[in-house]
Amino acid sequence: MTTPRITPRTTSAHVDYVLGLADDALVSAQRMGWWISRAPQLEEDLALANIGLDLLGQARSLLSHAGRLEGEGRDEDDLAYWRDERDFRNVKLVERPQDDFGVAMARLLVLSTWQSELYAALQRSSDPVLAAVAAKASKEVAYHHDHARQWVLRLGDGTDESHARMQAALDAEWPWVAELFDQSHLDPALVAEGVAVAPESLREPVLRRLGDVVREATLEVPEVAPRVPGGRAGLHTEHLGRLLAEMQHLTRSHPGATW
Amino acid sequence: MTGTHDVGAGRDTRAWRVASRVLDPELPVVTIEDLGILRDVTEDDQGRVHVQVTPTYSGCPAMETIRTDLIDRLSEEGYLHVTVEFVLSPAWSTDQITAQGRARLEEYGVAPPPTEAERRQGPVGLTLSVRCPQCGSPDTRESSRFGSTACKSLWVCRHCREPFDHFKAL
Numbered sequence: 466m467t468t469p470r471i472t473p474r475t476t477s478a479h480v481d482y483v484l485g486l487a488d489d490a491l492v493s494a495q496r497m498g499w500w501i502s503r504a505p506q507l508e509e510d511l512a513l514a515n516i517g518l519d520l521l522g523q524a525r526s527l528l529s530h531a532g533r534l535e536g537e538g539r540d541e542d543d544l545a546y547w548r549d550e551r552d553f554r555n556v557k558l559v560e561r562p563q564d565d566f567g568v569a570m571a572r573l574l575v576l577s578t579w580q581s582e583l584y585a586a587l588q589r590s591s592d593p594v595l596a597a598v599a600a601k602a603s604k605e606v607a608y609h610h611d612h613a614r615q616w617v618l619r620l621g622d623g624t625d626e627s628h629a630r631m632q633a634a635l636d637a638e639w640p641w642v643a644e645l646f647d648q649s650h651l652d653p654a655l656v657a658e659g660v661a662v663a664p665e666s667l668r669e670p671v672l673r674r675l676g677d678v679v680r681e682a683t684l685e686v687p688e689v690a691p692r693v694p695g696g697r698a699g700l701h702t703e704h705l706g707r708l709l710a711e712m713q714h715l716t717r718s719h720p721g722a723t724w
Numbered sequence: 725m726t727g728t729h730d731v732g733a734g735r736d737t738r739a740w741r742v743a744s745r746v747l748d749p750e751l752p753v754v755t756i757e758d759l760g761i762l763r764d765v766t767e768d769d770q771g772r773v774h775v776q777v778t779p780t781y782s783g784c785p786a787m788e789t790i791r792t793d794l795i796d797r798l799s800e801e802g803y804l805h806v807t808v809e810f811v812l813s814p815a816w817s818t819d820q821i822t823a824q825g826r827a828r829l830e831e832y833g834v835a836p837p838p839t840e841a842e843r844r845q846g847p848v849g850l851t852l853s854v855r856c857p858q859c860g861s862p863d864t865r866e867s868s869r870f871g872s873t874a875c876k877s878l879w880v881c882r883h884c885r886e887p888f889d890h891f892k893a894l
Contacts, residue, residue, distance in 0.1 A: 508867065508868035508870070508878065511868060511870045511871065511872070511878075512868065512869060512870035514870075515870040515873075515874045516870070518781070518783035518785070518874055519781055519782055519783050519874060520783070521783045522779070522781060522782025522783025522784065523782045523783070525782075525783075526782060526812060593813070594812075596813070597812040597813035597815070598782075598812060600812075600813065600814070600815040601779075601782055601812050601813075601815040601816075602782060603815075604815065604817075604894050605781060605782060605894075608869065608870075608892075611869070612869060612870070
């Protein structure tokens, strides 16, 4: 393993890359938490809460790492609770409301398929902390993918009603999928140094695996124009601000409070 | 993170023996040593103890309690400067649960995870039946992949009709 060349520019890009993955997991965890007490059955409540908890755990490790790389003394809580919307680096896929169960499962299928390919590759990162988080998260994400896949199959290949609603959910999520593979906001040096996985390299395996599940569920892969990316550069939909307002409110109203 | 140690390099120290008796807060019949999450305990010549533990799942909410319990038990035994570090690498696997840990889980009513040899493929590919920890019957079914904690799934025995937890392969 060669030692990556550390320059201020690469360090800042490195922090942004880690923050992007951290924020994907953190925002997804927050959205998943919305389902607690609202899922169609108790077992599903537990499942979505556990999946959200895994994502939150991944986010905590990644945020702590980003804080150490940055070197300005910010810890995981500072980064989660005291950054504003424009400083979040998550993709827009994860920040939109998911108060329809079909949408929640369609999104979890997309997210977990992408994360499983990403984390499999990231286990070979030249950043040893990223590699360790990826190795741990890979096993958890396999369970998330299995859960989402089972629901998409059951709803897609279920009744006329469930089929139509699952298809509508895929149609709603698909325009946001392409941003996962966008690398316009990633410093190519990070890929060259083996720190980051090139987002574009995940396009083929992720879309192939998604297509396989969608077709097995008797559904159709939507053919839709992709939305403009920008989440990795801090340009978000109107939904992220509201999510953060709820997530950050308590800490900001009572700074430093413990219990 | 500090430098990497050989896993369990401090196993024969008194501090390890104290730390190894700390119970898992959510499964209080197994110790953190039984679960294989106690990675290392080192003691320097000033009597300072450094403990490394690894989470079962990234978001395991028991970690803070385990940290507090480790500090409490070790300070009761005279170790006044104790640090606890959470390490992620190498990633924990259910294969690291000891034979004693598996036996204690089963006795408690939690079906232990399949062993490495019993698993055919990957963590999710568990296709073999899980034996009921109450009556021993292999005639069981999974009622929920996600149970009361991240590390367990919920099962029902068709023979004795009892529900039970199963420690998921990871």
